Every structure is written in structure tokens, then in C-alpha cells.
Amino acid sequence: MYALIVPASTPFVLLATVLALSWWEDRVLPSPPAEPVAAPAEAPFTPAAPAQIAELPRVDTALTREVAGR
Secondary structure (H helix, E strand, C coil): CHHHHHHHHHHHHHHHHHHHHHHHHHHCCCCCCCCCCCCCCCCCCCCCCCCCCCCCCCHHHHHHHHHHCC
């Protein structure tokens, strides 16, 4: 009989755990400060120009030249 109780009660135990953790997060953990902390003054980030990728030789032409040279 106990073998049937454990699998049947598992979803309820998991639900109770999630609800308890939610309550704990709301009541026990410290809340964030009411006023937002001022961000340090610094220059805005401007990304550099994207790097140009060199043109690579095509694989099929390199293989064709190698086979033709034999």
C-alpha cells in the first residue's frame, strides 16, 4: 500500500516545495533597494568597425588545380 502512496503524492510534494520557496523568496530574502543606484559616469560604449575577413580561396578550385597538375 505504501508503494502506491509515494508515487501518487510526489506531485503534491513538489508543488508544496515550489510554493514554500516562493513564499521564502518573498518574505525572508531581503528586498532590493527602493531607489535605483546611480550608474557611474563613463563614456558610452561605441563598438569598433567590424573586421574585414580576407577572401579565402575556394576549396573546389584548389582541389581542381591540384588534380590537374598531376
